[in-house]
Amino acid sequence: MAAEIHNVDDILEAHIPAEELAEVKRILYGSPCGEIEVVDAAAQLSADNDFEIKAYQYNAKPESTRPPRIVRIGLIQNTIAAETTEPIEVQRDAIFAKIAPIIDAAGEMGVNVLCLQEAWPMPFAFCTREKHPWCEFAEDVKTGPSTRFLAAFAKKYDMVIVSPILERDEVHLETIWNTAVVIDHRGEVLGRHRKNHIPRVGDFNESTYYMEPKPLRHEVFETKYGRIGINICYGRHFPLNWQGLALNGAEIVFNPSATVGALSEPMWAIEARNAAIANNYFVGAINRVGTETFPNEFSSGNGKPAHKDFGHFYGSSYIAAPNASRTPGLSRTRDGLLVTEVDLNLSRQVRDLWCLNMTARLDEYGEKISAAASDEFTPERIGK
Numbered sequence: 590m591a592a593e594i595h596n597v598d599d600i601l602e603a604h605i606p607a608e609e610l611a612e613v614k615r616i617l618y619g620s621p622c623g624e625i626e627v628v629d630a631a632a633q634l635s636a637d638n639d640f641e642i643k644a645y646q647y648n649a650k651p652e653s654t655r656p657p658r659i660v661r662i663g664l665i666q667n668t669i670a671a672e673t674t675e676p677i678e679v680q681r682d683a684i685f686a687k688i689a690p691i692i693d694a695a696g697e698m699g700v701n702v703l704c705l706q707e708a709w710p711m712p713f714a715f716c717t718r719e720k721h722p723w724c725e726f727a728e729d730v731k732t733g734p735s736t737r738f739l740a741a742f743a744k745k746y747d748m749v750i751v752s753p754i755l756e757r758d759e760v761h762l763e764t765i766w767n768t769a770v771v772i773d774h775r776g777e778v779l780g781r782h783r784k785n786h787i788p789r790v791g792d793f794n795e796s797t798y799y800m801e802p803k804p805l806r807h808e809v810f811e812t813k814y815g816r817i818g819i820n821i822c823y824g825r826h827f828p829l830n831w832q833g834l835a836l837n838g839a840e841i842v843f844n845p846s847a848t849v850g851a852l853s854e855p856m857w858a859i860e861a862r863n864a865a866i867a868n869n870y871f872v873g874a875i876n877r878v879g880t881e882t883f884p885n886e887f888s889s890g891n892g893k894p895a896h897k898d899f900g901h902f903y904g905s906s907y908i909a910a911p912n913a914s915r916t917p918g919l920s921r922t923r924d925g926l927l928v929t930e931v932d933l934n935l936s937r938q939v940r941d942l943w944c945l946n947m948t949a950r951l952d953e954y955g956e957k958i959s960a961a962a963s964d965e966f967t968p969e970r971i972g973k
């Protein structure tokens with residue numbers, strides 16, 4: 590039933606009277622973004638391969654002392670492409686075959702920085718708690734099949750690609766991590782970020798497979814197109830995780846995710862948007878789509894019957910801007926590419942207007958948080 594709403598924006602368009610729609614959208618979504626043209630070659634790829642393309646634009650005010658810093662951001666959301674009972678290589682290759690024309694469309698659209706969904710080369714099998722065969726999807730950051738596959742596109746389109754994968758660290762004890770690889774515009778691996786917060790909620794049994802890295806890191810990658818940070822899925826519930834990236838100067842933060850309707854859909858439209866406002870950067874929030882079914886039943890630890898599927902991954906990927914605006918979302922049910930052209934100058938313009946950084950009182954909060962984490966902490970409470 591939940592999967593039957595394809596897009597909330599379409600419902601607003603269909604049911605709100607035309608004379609009120611613009612104002613309703615302004616209140617809900619902030620200042621409107623313009624649409625940009627979907628070029629013929631990209632439109633053809635979308636028609637031939639059954640994925641959606643949406644393309645928007647956010648401007649900043651012209652400045653006389655700085656040129657605009659125009660960047661096209663691309664987000665891809667997709668369903669898996671083969672049965673989860675197929676051999677690993679068959680499943681992975683089927684996803685590669687599905688993603689290739691979507692990346693080509695991003696290239697045709699002039700996307701500079703592209704991010705895929707969390708653990709994109711595989712089904713999100715962590716609900717099962719089974720190690721075999723899912724751990725076989727884990728791959729080396731530099732030499733693994735997905736990095737090799739994407740590096741060719743990065744080079745071809747002069748595009749930075751953020752590739753969230755299941756990593757196997759071949760050098761250090763063959764440990765498994767949930768990782769995003771940053772491939773630069775030359776097709777070289779610039780670095781990786783490992784997921785800072787690992788869920789233990791509902792069917793998200795991810796700590797059966799991988800743990801939190803130590804120390805906590807908020808790497809910001811200096812790319813040809815700006816400073817990029819990554820906050821993987823469940824990490825979006827932690828304001829300090831977003832802030833860590835802001836403190837290191839991130840201008841665009843990606844939140845590649847895999848999350849289902851019953852658990853998190855009411856949070857989805859708020860969290861990335863709030864992060865963009867509070868931290869004064871652009872956020873690209875990406876969620877996978879579809880319902881993934883596994884060979885064996887698993888239980889959710891909630892007394893309900895065991896089942897074989899994860900529930901509906903609701904897509905709805907979007908871009909949030911530091912001025913509280915957001916783009917419409919991609920579909921809740923279809924594969925898609927969202928392209929958004931932004932001017933990175935907008936961040937400083939909003940920062941100057943609101944002075945949020947200057948008024949943040951980081952030093953005092955830093956002390957309070959350290960105190961709260963200590964065993965001697967006494968809560969500051971007044972009254973009984």
Ligand SMILES: NC(=O)NCCC(=O)O
Nearest residue numbers: 788793822823847848853
């Ligand atoms: N993949 C993942 O971390 N999912 C957890 C559920 C959520 O945070 O919505």
